[in-house]
Amino acid sequence: MNRKHSLIALAIMSCLTAAPAIADTQLHLQRFFGACEAKYGTNKDVSKAEGECGIMTSLINQFEAKNPDIEIKVTTVEWPGYDQLTAQMASRTPPDLVTMHNSVISDYQSRQLILPIDSLLKKADIALDEFTSTALNGVKREGEVFGLPIDTWTMLYHVNTKLMAQAELINADGSPTLPSSPEEMLSMARQFKEKTGKPYLIQILSNETAAYTRLMYTYLLQQDSNFFADASHISLQTKEARNILSHFKAIYDEDLTTKNMDYPASVSAFSNAQGGILLNGNWLLGTYTAESNKATSAIYNAYKAMPYPKLYDNDALYVDGHSWVMPNKKRSDDKLAATAKFFKFMADNDFEWSRTGHLPSMKNVLSNPDFTSLPHRTELMSVTTRGQGLPGGVKRQFAVQDIIGEEIASAITGVKTIDAALKDAEERVNDLLGNL
Amino acid sequence: MSHLNQASASEVCVRSPEKSISWLQNFGMWLANNKLLLVLIACSLLMLAPFLWTVGLSLKSNQELMLGASAVFHFPYTLNNYADIFQNSQVFRWLANSLIVSIGMTFWVLILSSLAGYAFARLEFPFKKIIFVIILMGLAVPEQAVIMARHQIFSALEMHNSYVGLILPGLSAPFGVFLMTQFFKAIPPELDEAATLDNANKFQIFWYVLLPLTLPAQATLGILTFLTSWNDYFWPLISATEQEMYTLTIGIASSQQNFAQSEGLGFLASQAIFSALPIILVYIFFQKHIVTAVAGGGVK
Numbered sequence: 126m127n128r129k130h131s132l133i134a135l136a137i138m139s140c141l142t143a144a145p146a147i148a149d150t151q152l153h154l155q156r157f158f159g160a161c162e163a164k165y166g167t168n169k170d171v172s173k174a175e176g177e178c179g180i181m182t183s184l185i186n187q188f189e190a191k192n193p194d195i196e197i198k199v200t201t202v203e204w205p206g207y208d209q210l211t212a213q214m215a216s217r218t219p220p221d222l223v224t225m226h227n228s229v230i231s232d233y234q235s236r237q238l239i240l241p242i243d244s245l246l247k248k249a250d251i252a253l254d255e256f257t258s259t260a261l262n263g264v265k266r267e268g269e270v271f272g273l274p275i276d277t278w279t280m281l282y283h284v285n286t287k288l289m290a291q292a293e294l295i296n297a298d299g300s301p302t303l304p305s306s307p308e309e310m311l312s313m314a315r316q317f318k319e320k321t322g323k324p325y326l327i328q329i330l331s332n333e334t335a336a337y338t339r340l341m342y343t344y345l346l347q348q349d350s351n352f353f354a355d356a357s358h359i360s361l362q363t364k365e366a367r368n369i370l371s372h373f374k375a376i377y378d379e380d381l382t383t384k385n386m387d388y389p390a391s392v393s394a395f396s397n398a399q400g401g402i403l404l405n406g407n408w409l410l411g412t413y414t415a416e417s418n419k420a421t422s423a424i425y426n427a428y429k430a431m432p433y434p435k436l437y438d439n440d441a442l443y444v445d446g447h448s449w450v451m452p453n454k455k456r457s458d459d460k461l462a463a464t465a466k467f468f469k470f471m472a473d474n475d476f477e478w479s480r481t482g483h484l485p486s487m488k489n490v491l492s493n494p495d496f497t498s499l500p501h502r503t504e505l506m507s508v509t510t511r512g513q514g515l516p517g518g519v520k521r522q523f524a525v526q527d528i529i530g531e532e533i534a535s536a537i538t539g540v541k542t543i544d545a546a547l548k549d550a551e552e553r554v555n556d557l558l559g560n561l
Numbered sequence: 562m563s564h565l566n567q568a569s570a571s572e573v574c575v576r577s578p579e580k581s582i583s584w585l586q587n588f589g590m591w592l593a594n595n596k597l598l599l600v601l602i603a604c605s606l607l608m609l610a611p612f613l614w615t616v617g618l619s620l621k622s623n624q625e626l627m628l629g630a631s632a633v634f635h636f637p638y639t640l641n642n643y644a645d646i647f648q649n650s651q652v653f654r655w656l657a658n659s660l661i662v663s664i665g666m667t668f669w670v671l672i673l674s675s676l677a678g679y680a681f682a683r684l685e686f687p688f689k690k691i692i693f694v695i696i697l698m699g700l701a702v703p704e705q706a707v708i709m710a711r712h713q714i715f716s717a718l719e720m721h722n723s724y725v726g727l728i729l730p731g732l733s734a735p736f737g738v739f740l741m742t743q744f745f746k747a748i749p750p751e752l753d754e755a756a757t758l759d760n761a762n763k764f765q766i767f768w769y770v771l772l773p774l775t776l777p778a779q780a781t782l783g784i785l786t787f788l789t790s791w792n793d794y795f796w797p798l799i800s801a802t803e804q805e806m807y808t809l810t811i812g813i814a815s816s817q818q819n820f821a822q823s824e825g826l827g828f829l830a831s832q833a834i835f836s837a838l839p840i841i842l843v844y845i846f847f848q849k850h851i852v853t854a855v856a857g858g859g860v861k
Binding site: 416 | 624627628629630644645646648651712713715716720722750798799800802803804814815816817818825826
């Protein structure tokens with residue numbers, strides 16, 4: 126064997142023996158939030174990252190850099206990725222950890238497809254009382270914790286304060302005057318339209334069913350309606366549900382809202398100051414804050430984000446959240462230890478994730494000056510205590526949301542009467558839940 | 562001199578309405594004679610509009626598009642969205658996967674469909690008609706109806722996340738068998754008889770005599786199979802769950818940054834154009850065969 130061959134053989138041997146020494150435990154993470162390798166593929170400085178994708182990618186890069194003994198393999202899936210996850214579970218090849226909406230946890234937990242992580246949290250030295258009550262409730266099922274909550278999200282009032290001032294709906298401290306009852310909301314909306322010539326609300330009413338449903342959940346919770354008395358049965362033929370739909374319909378019929386806008390159209394409509402209040406999620410906080418800082422923008426210095434106001438007796442909001450959950454499969458002790466380390470890292474860096482606009486799941490972030498000094502966060506902190514999801518045992522919440530959203534839209538646009546739409550929504554949801 | 566000039570100017574003034582009338586008449590006649598062409602041009606523009614719109618979106622920054630899609634109609638334009646695609650290290654892997662799967666599936670569909678088509682058209686064997694009908698019944702079974710069972714079988718065989726797992730389901734191609742059978746039937750049997758007289762066996766007749774005559778049908782079937790495989794989304798979504806095994810359709814979908822993609826519209830559009838490029842090339846180079854495929858497939 127000549128010298129060249131010896132060197133090649135030595136190099137190959139070195140690689141083969143070195144690889145396990147560098148990273149002997151692999152964690153397969155599966156997540157949504159998109160891919161942004163072009164911008165953040167190698168970034169390990171999380172403070173320099175922006176947006177869900179950028180911050181999540183940088184967090185994982187940083188974790189890998191700090192833990193050379195753990196190799197992270199990331200699979201990015203199209204939002205929300207549950208078809209793929211279910212297929213992986215059916216073929217017994219799920220990832221080690223996967224991002225999941227809290228509202229979806231019951232679908233997998235009830236079939237033992239994901240595992241409780243209480244012992245791992247203990248191993249990672251994370252106490253349950255470190256989580257906000259809303260975040261913890263979102264991941265708790267039958268007394269056990271089924272995911273590491275990373276945030277709480279909700280729908281917000283994204284307010285154009287310039288237009289609100291024009292409509293004389295602004296308080297002395299510069300905050301927008303928000304309604305405290307449905308009647309007051311209608312009167313404010315009429316006043317807004319009269320003074321500005323623009324609709325009070327910007328809503329997503331085309332190609333989307335979630336927005337109306339989330340709004341309805343919030344107002345049902347505010348009326349203390351026990352609409353999911355048991356997790357497999359919904360009651361929508363109620364006075365409370367009728368109140369809400371009548372209110373929505375009045376807003377629609379009087380042209381106090383934008384119409385025929387899909388999601389992107391409504392997002393750009395707010396940027397272009399085409400209405401007073403956009404009803405959309407907290408994930409748009411960063412985008413609109415940046416937009417309102419541009420002198421050329423139609424919302425320059427004219428943006429405020431507020432939680433949904435209390436229109437009825439109860440102070441409640443519908444919320445959901447994102448979590449890391451652990452699919453049910455056999456794991457080595459090393460892998461469990463690596464998972465605990467990952468949980469600890471994500472919990473410790475919850476502030477960085479909260480920069481996305483999502484609300485923190487860790488209580489200590491709420492009092493962190495870095496967090497409170499972020500735009501609009503102080504106004505939104507109450508969401509972490511006022512927020513409620515649907516009862517933990519309710520399954521197929523995405524499908525339920527679609528059904529209710531479709532039926533609400535039918536009632537509001539006049540295709541069905543309110544009573545008929547609520548009856549159909551109730552029957553369709555109960556049919557779905559009754560056949561699981 | 563100036564009088565002369567004035568005279569010629571007035572002549573021109575007098576003539577020009579006649580000229581314009583005659584031009585209008587000619588144009589009117591041309592319109593009358595080319596009504597069909599005009600309708601086709603209008604329809605083509607209608608078909609092309611979404612594609613051009615997507616190209617326009619892909620050349621705009623995401624920030625501009627967030628303020629409104631009308632930004633497409635004015636400067637500045639940028640290639641940054643395309644540059645971002647090339648900086649995603651996985652895109653070329655997904656492209657290669659799509660090519661491997663599409664070419665592999667096309668190759669095997671052509672072989673299997675040709676052999677089956679020959680057998681049904683030329684050979685006699687027990688239950689031939691019944692088997693042919695059973696195969697054709699496959700045309701009426703939607704993929705969704707068998708997807709669960711198929712997924713379970715592939716799980717048991719540990720074939721997910723493999724090229725075989727992606728290619729194999731596409732090989733059951735009842736349309737291919739039907740198409741090739743019809744083409745083989747259309748070839749005069751005298752050619753077989755002549756080859757038999759020259760001592761050719763069945764396979765030699767198939768390979769040397771009949772198969773070359775079915776090349777137009779092969780092109781038709783090949784193109785349709787390639788296009789179907791390239792655009793497939795459902796099966797790769799649940800079979801290729803490892804990122805390295807994603808095909809382009811799945812990979813690009815996974816890159817979307819939020820559920821309504823309002824913040825990355827330009828990037829999304831550039832990805833759509835990028836993934837369509839191979840198909841556009843296939844259309845450009847095999848246009849004639851595709852037209853034959855679509856027209857012939859219906860007639861045969």
